[in-house]
Amino acid sequence: MANPSKNNIAYVRTTMLTEQAPPITAAGPVLWIRTNLFSGPFNTIATLVGLYCVYWLVGHIGPWFLYSVWNANSLAECREILNGVNAACFGVIKDRWHQLLFGFYPPEAYWRPTLAFVLMIVAMAPILFESVPRKVLWFSAIFPALAFWLLWGGTIWFSVVGMLGFGIGYAVYRALVKNMLLATIAAVLVPILFWLFLLGPISGALSEALPIGIRKIDSDEFGGFMISIIIGVTGIALSLPIGVLLALGRKSDLLLVKWICVGFIEFIRGVPLITLLFTASLLLNYFLPPGTNFDIVLRVVIMVTLFAAAYMAEVIRGGLAALPQGQYEAADALGLDYWKAHRLIIMPQALKISIPGIVNTFIGLFKDTTLVVFIGILDPIGLSNAIRADSNWNGIYWELFGFIALCFFIFCFSMSRYSQYLENKLKTDHR
Amino acid sequence: MKATLFVGTLAAAAAVAGMASAASHGASVLDQIKARGELNCGVSTGVNGFSAPDSAGEWQGFDVAVCRAVAAAVLGDPKKVKFVTTTGQTRFTALASGEIDMLARNTTWTFSRDVDLKFTFAGVNYYDGQGFMVNKALGVSSAKELDGATVCIQTGTTTELNLADYFKSNNMSYEPVPIETNAEAQQQYLAGACDVYTTDASGLAATRATFADPENHIVLPEIISKEPLGPLVAHGDDQWADIVRWTMNALVAAEEMGVTSANIEELSKGTNNPEMNRLLGTEGDLGAMFGLDAAWAKRAIMAGGNYGEIFATNIGESTPIGLARGLNSQWTQGGLMYAPPFR
Structure with a gap:
């Protein structure tokens, strides 16, 4: 094959043209806008209507957020600061956020639900994501009892003995596994009987012998x-x-x-x-x-x-x-x-x-x-x-x-x- | 004030069952409270001036003060109250089932509640009545001129029935705008969805106080219903009913005699007014007659002051709600507050 540069026919180019940028309408943001927003009469109208709606919403809600008042202890104070401007009074969130999050839970114990929430995320992680080590699943298993104890407080033994019920259920199942039906029924019934009749006395006795606990907080x-x-x-x-x-x-x-x-x-x-x-x-x-x-x-x-x-x-x-x-x-x-x-x-x-x-x-x-x-x-x-x-x-x-x-x-x-x-x-x- | 047929039926069924369980109980309410060390008092989930939690989570208000006074009389400490929040639907069942010892939730004293639901009203701590609020721009000065108006009204309440009765008896028509809560009513009224907002006059005053321009709204002079609000207890323990009733009476009597939280220590050293001495426990032994000590009334008054002081701090003219005493003045001032003699 002949080398084109050696070709000396006058009407044949000897060099490649340098690459040119595509026309402004066929690349970059303009192309994107044309193809996505103004690709036809219908879409053009829809885009304009949409833009107007956004403008209208921002125009109305924007100032409400922009001029909002955070440092006020009452609505009247907010109104005084705003002086007739129509804007949000987020002072109420600042004043009452703790109630919206925790209700009437004693403030000195806020760490308990917070800790329970953080631990909940830890406990959920191995269930939700495969990359988390499988050993964390053991923590997930005990989390419900732990969370109950953190939130309601009282003696720790109630939770511990309560968890023991599951262990008893499993042991019963293993002992009777030869007879599937009997094992299944017993594995459900025995723990329930245990929780109903033995949980209270045992945890009561244990907490008297070894009182480990935090302040009890009623659910009201x-x-x-x-x-x-x-x-x-x-x-x-x-x-x-x-x-x-x-x-x-x-x-x-x-x-x-x-x-x-x-x-x-x-x-x-x-x-x-x-x-x-x-x-x-x-x-x-x-x-x-x-x-x-x-x-x-x-x-x-x-x-x-x-x-x-x-x-x-x-x-x-x-x-x-x-x-x-x-x-x-x-x-x-x-x-x-x-x-x-x-x-x-x-x-x-x-x-x-x-x-x-x-x-x-x-x-x-x-x-x-x-x-x-x-x-x-x-x-x-x-x-x-x-x-x-x-x-x-x-x-x-x-x-x-x-x-x-x-x-x-x-x-x-x-x-x-x-x-x-x-x-x-x-x-x-x-x- | 607020009652639906459904709630009534539910509560009636509950009351019957409650009686059965109360009968099987045995121990008096007073003994139960003393054993528990806490008074379970049912309050609303929030009515401005009557019961509301402040930012520290402490309950405040006119109804709350009654709970605190009773707790002070019975347990010696106004803080030993567990406030159980009740809604219009759950309040009567909670009381009938014994979940709460008393209910102080601006509840109107009516025949059917007293008799059919088997409750005992311990008196009236606030005489209310249904009124109307309109924008001044409407140019109305009397409820008689409201023919054809749109009215914001909470559905399923006695206010709805009162309204219908009032317009019918005056040959007027109106267009109801049904709303669910007071907060919603404020929004609707301010947005102009209705010309008139009607609810209890105390509620109207509280609502008006929250407006950015209260001077542009007026509460019309007509009061179209009687709403005597008061604390109540379940049938079956008259001693307990007496305690709540006479704690209320003690607060009213204290105002009449001029006993306030400021001078009570001084006065309880003994005065030359025998009735005051009996009230404050320096003479006679009234408390022992219903299982309390001699100083029960003194503690109840010290909890939040006498009736007048409680009124002034929670809903009186110096508060944003700004209610005048009106019918709730002492009988000596032309009102209806009249405590029977302490003798």
Whole structure:
């Protein structure tokens, strides 16, 4: 092949042209704007309308934030500082943030819920992310008892002996493992009997012998986001396993199990959450023997958990229904028993399919915790009412709700992002 | 003040069950409180001036002061109160089931609550009534001129029924704007969604005080209902009802006799007024008649002052709420506050 530079035909170039920048309209921000914002008459109009909306919103809300007052001890003081300007009075958040977060929890003990919250993140880490060392799971296992002790206080032995119940259940199961059915029933019954009858006396005796404990704080001093998180997180953590069991029960061949599960799910789903909360708050008082002090927060947690579990069961049943029959048959062909087949083959796939639905239920549950305001528990919404009842802050409205909305958004948005991360990580379909 | 049929039914059922459990109980309420070392007092989740937590989490207010006075009389310490927050729905059940010992939650004394729900009202600590607030620009000076107005009204309350009765008996029409809470009502009223806001007059005064321009709004002179608010206890323990009733009476009597938190120490050394001596425990032994010591009333008065002082610090004219005494003056001043003799 001849070298072009050696070619001396006049009309053939001997050198390459230097590369030129693309036209301004075909590259960089201009191209991006043209293709994304003004690519046609319809999009151009939509963009202009959108821009006007943003301008209008910023024009109206911007000054409200920009001129907001943080250093004031009452609404009247805010108004004096603002002198007629219409702007936010965030002094109420500065004055009452601790109540919105902790309710009436004693200020000198704020470290306890804070520590419990931090430890909760540590305990959740190995469950949420694979890269965290597996040994941390042991901490996750003891976290519920630890958190209970940190929040409610009192003697540590109650939590320790309470955890012992699980150990007893496991030991009973191992001892009777030859007979599967008997072992399962005993592993559930024995710990329950232990908690009902032995937990109190044993922990009482131990705390007298070796008093280790912190100040006891009753749950009527709980409030604010602390209560939302306690109810929400406990409900979320417990509703998933219970929901799985209910979903399996509903598909079970054992008629009794099946009908119990169907009855439970349909009953709970057929009743509004607020009704269950009223039951927890009002009716249980009459069913229990007089003088029984059954913690109201625990009652609410139980009701919320049952409610969420019923919804969760149906979400997971959706996942189970989406699995092809071949997966079940494959598990049978491998000679796996029922539990192994579900643990190793069915559930991992069914749960993966259900992730969006599960997270949906979690987010709904977390937001539903605000319903406890109707039974007189001071969650953030209830506290906003109580704060307004103080003469200093009566008349304040958007600032409190804005703060509460922001906190809820942070929690719900994190859950949503995590579920997307999980979906991407587990994506095995062949697209 | 606020009652729905649903709540009534619920509370009635609760009251029946509550009676059953109370009967099986045995121990008197007073003994239970002493054993517990704490008075369980039901309050609202927040009504301006009547009960609200301050920034330190301490409950303050006119109703709260009654709880504190009773705690001081019974337990000797106004701080030994556990405030149980109740809503309009849960308050009666909480009382009937024994979850709370007394309810001080600006509750209107009505026949059905007293008789049908089986409660005992221990008296009236505030005589309220339903009123109207309008913007001055509306140019209205009497409720009789409100024909055709839009009215912001809390749904499911007796105020709604009172309003309907009042407009009907005056041959006027109105358009209701249903709202759920007082805070929502303030927003709606200020945004102009309704011409008139109606609720109890004390609530109107408190709401008006929060406006940026209170001078542009007036509370109309007409009061269209009777709302005697007071603390109540469950049926079944008359001794306990007496204690709450006479603690209230002691506060009122103290004002009448001129006993204040400032001069009570001086006066309790003995005076030449025999009734005052009996009240403060230096003469006779009234407290022993219902299981308390002689100085019960002295401690109750010291907790927050006499009735007049409690009124002035929480809702009186020097506070932002700025309520005049009106019907709540002493009978000697033309009001309805009248304590029976301590004898």
